Amino acid sequence: MGASREAPIVFLMRFILINFVRLLFLVVLVMVLRAAFGYVARALGGRPAGPVSGASAAGGRGSSGELKKDPVCGVFVSVQSSVKKTIDGEVMHFCSAACRDKFRAA
Numbered sequence: 751m752g753a754s755r756e757a758p759i760v761f762l763m764r765f766i767l768i769n770f771v772r773l774l775f776l777v778v779l780v781m782v783l784r785a786a787f788g789y790v791a792r793a794l795g796g797r798p799a800g801p802v803s804g805a806s807a808a809g810g811r812g813s814s815g816e817l818k819k820d821p822v823c824g825v826f827v828s829v830q831s832s833v834k835k836t837i838d839g840e841v842m843h844f845c846s847a848a849c850r851d852k853f854r855a856a
């Protein structure tokens with residue numbers, strides 16, 4: 751009679767263990783599928799990622815946040831690409847050498 755009382759507990763423990771292992775297997779399966787899907791998505795959509803990273807790298811290098819007004823033609827030019835001339839200790843920014851020469855002549 752003692753053995754017959756033990757059996758349901760063992761069955762229950764095995765039932766829980768099997769369900770736990772099944773759940774674990776399911777989680778692993780989902781992770782593997784997600785990883786596989788991510789790999790395929792990266793392989794298919796890998797090309798757009800390249801130019802995006804390149805553009806961000808170029809933007810970081812340029813740091814074109816600061817704009818200066820060309821005193822000759824009034825155009826705003828980025829400090830990075832402007833034609834610079836120091837006049838009375840102040841750096842002036844021009845859109846082109848022509849504007850710089852015009853300012854000097856004036």
Ligand SMILES: [Zn+2]
Nearest residue numbers: 820823845849
């Ligand atoms: Zn100009």
